[in-house]
Amino acid sequence: MEKTEQYIKCSHYKCDKSFSPEYFSSGLRLPRINEENKYYQILEGIMKTRMFCMKCSQNHTTLICLYSKIKIEK
Secondary structure, eight states: OOOOOOOEEOOSTTOOOEEOSOOOOOOOOOSSOOGGGHHHHHHHHHHHHTOSOHHHHHHHHHHHHHHHTOOOOO
């Protein structure tokens, strides 16, 4: 019997990407978020939901940061 991996379809209505259900944490600690890690902590939280592909998760994180006036380090 052949093993097939299940994929999750991105929930964003304009995205047609699918991704693996496995989640790989960035390793950042969750308590006490310092200024330079806010973007990555928000991205980590969105990725944990497994609702969006990486690109859509990054887009949502960027929007959250812009609306919340959180500085994004490039």
